[in-house]
Amino acid sequence: MKKLMQCVPNFSEGRDKETIEKIVESFRNKDKVKLLDYSFDTDHNRLVVTAVGEPHELKNAVIEAIGKAIELIDMTTHKGQHPRMGAVDVVPFIPIKNVTMEEAIAVSKEVAQQVAEKYGLPVFLYEKSASATHRENLSMVRKGEFEGMTEKMKQADWQPDFGPARPHPTAGCVAIGARMPLVAYNVNIGTNKLEIANAIAKNLRHMGGGLRYCKAMGVELKEREMVQVSMNLTDFTRTAIYRAHELVRIEANRYGVPIVGAEIVGLVPMQALTDTVEYYLGLENFSVNQVLETNLME
Amino acid sequence: MKKLMQCVPNFSEGRDKETIEKIVESFRNKDKVKLLDYSFDTDHNRLVVTAVGEPHELKNAVIEAIGKAIELIDMTTHKGQHPRMGAVDVVPFIPIKNVTMEEAIAVSKEVAQQVAEKYGLPVFLYEKSASATHRENLSMVRKGEFEGMTEKMKQADWQPDFGPARPHPTAGCVAIGARMPLVAYNVNIGTNKLEIANAIAKNLRHMGGGLRYCKAMGVELKEREMVQVSMNLTDFTRTAIYRAHELVRIEANRYGVPIVGAEIVGLVPMQALTDTVEYYLGLENFSVNQVLETNLME
Numbered sequence A, B: 001m002k003k004l005m006q007c008v009p010n011f012s013e014g015r016d017k018e019t020i021e022k023i024v025e026s027f028r029n030k031d032k033v034k035l036l037d038y039s040f041d042t043d044h045n046r047l048v049v050t051a052v053g054e055p056h057e058l059k060n061a062v063i064e065a066i067g068k069a070i071e072l073i074d075m076t077t078h079k080g081q082h083p084r085m086g087a088v089d090v091v092p093f094i095p096i097k098n099v100t101m102e103e104a105i106a107v108s109k110e111v112a113q114q115v116a117e118k119y120g121l122p123v124f125l126y127e128k129s130a131s132a133t134h135r136e137n138l139s140m141v142r143k144g145e146f147e148g149m150t151e152k153m154k155q156a157d158w159q160p161d162f163g164p165a166r167p168h169p170t171a172g173c174v175a176i177g178a179r180m181p182l183v184a185y186n187v188n189i190g191t192n193k194l195e196i197a198n199a200i201a202k203n204l205r206h207m208g209g210g211l212r213y214c215k216a217m218g219v220e221l222k223e224r225e226m227v228q229v230s231m232n233l234t235d236f237t238r239t240a241i242y243r244a245h246e247l248v249r250i251e252a253n254r255y256g257v258p259i260v261g262a263e264i265v266g267l268v269p270m271q272a273l274t275d276t277v278e279y280y281l282g283l284e285n286f287s288v289n290q291v292l293e294t295n296l297m298e
Helices: A017-027 A055-072 A101-119 A138-142 A145-152 A194-204 A241-253 A270-281 A292-296 B017-027 B055-072 B101-119 B138-142 B145-152 B194-204 B241-253 B270-281 B292-296
Strands: A004-007 A033-041 A046-053 A088-097 A123-127 A174-178 A183-189 A214-221 A226-233 A259-265 B004-007 B033-041 B046-053 B088-097 B123-127 B174-178 B183-189 B214-221 B226-233 B259-265
Touching (some): A004 A101, A017 A033, A017 A046, A017 A055, A033 A055, A033 B292, A055 A088, A055 A101, A088 A138, A101 A123, A101 A174, A138 A174, A183 A194, A241 A259, A270 B241, A270 B270, A292 B033, A292 B292, B004 B055, B004 B101, B017 B033, B046 B055, B101 B174, B138 B174, B183 B194, B183 B241, B194 B226, B241 B270
Parallel strands (some): A088 A174, B123 B174
Antiparallel strands (some): A004 A046, A033 A046, A183 A259, A214 A226, B004 B046, B033 B046, B214 B226
16 A cells, blocks of 8 residues: 655745745655645745655655755745745645554654754754644744744743754744645635624634634635635544534524535545535445545555 | 546356456556456356556457457356346446547447457447447347347347357357446435335436436335435436435435435546535535545546
């Protein structure tokens, strides 16, 4: 059974095409690694790469890409709208197929140790790899950003898991860890009242007493004269798409407004879709191996 | 873009393991051909092989397998519960990925011509490849079975499309053609009254005024004390799973009985499942390319 892991490293360069290509190059023409996508933009000044591969080969490609980013990106002159603390800002490893979360955590720690030693880069383990609860959430780790990390790392609570106790002079710090695949799921509501979307979102999200693996916020779709409950499902194996969807419907009912559409943004694992089919059709004994395409992937 | 076609040839041998292995061998260790499944049983005395591959390579593997079956199977002594007219009974080609129905029809005709010339086997084109309406339906083509084909082929209406106008002495005749992937979909109904399942099935199927690409019959599930509407969806791109499902629900309503479960039997193309998700969630602008696994198949 082929093992497949995904990695979605974020780099702090969205403008210089030459640098971007050099970083992305680490994921091209590699045996057992596939570059699925890369996108960058000027405003955020950020590059997001999506690659999958056999865990060991993927690990080596990621280490190579991190090396190039450290060499080519200078954070002392970096400006952009997206919060960031390093040339390589965050490196999540995601189990996809025949890989456990434990294996993804192990790979993330190997990468952390190697880039710390090889490049003198301080690494914070985050998400499922975090060494303490207060370091699980990326936004907590990154708080202070590149410019504030020197001060922050003087605190006992914010010593890195690997590498020196001060930021790399030009490359800053990096967060590396393992997490579940994230499903970005939005439901459109037939009203132009943003407060309704906000109220529904509040009841949906974990923080508001809602679903354990759901983050949610209200968004206005001005041109379409409707609003949206915009969600991130951070573990679709436990908080399924259909459950979030039906709960939005139930909450919308109290305002007498209907669901008028929905969207999945970006990539979604097949299992998240088959779970949805199983629910709505009431399928018994269905297995992802019954999907014809699954049998073609080996 | 890699082209993928499926073939599900049926052979009249379900007992002699040695013969079965020799036939199946044609689909093993072939470049660009993958054996997905093969199953056989003593009662039906029949072997069903499921293989996918690049159309040209798949075609060659199928021609090889047909040759072996003609060599090894003697229909003059064949007995089994399943209707059959030849050592190779039926050979459907199914477009899967980046392949049009027209291409599948072309491949089926190439195979038909080549096995007729090479092995002296009479071939009837059926389904989408049929040369006349009365030859589209396999059960019409096969009527009379091996023992009756000599007489049947004396009729002007039943001349083969390729090969001699009489059955091969030991291998009989074969039907070769192209068709859409078939989805076997069953819905369980919370009653033990078979007549209710039969009445629902009658209203669902094309023949009874129901859905264009739906065959349906009522089945009793004695041990579970329920009944089932058992369906074959012969073109899921036009008669979607969800539409059949919801129509069963609507028909069941009139008897005051609920749907209590459902099952997909065997393989199902991913598109049939994503269509279902799109319907129930009301997804906008969803593409099968958003399924992570799709990107891993190239």
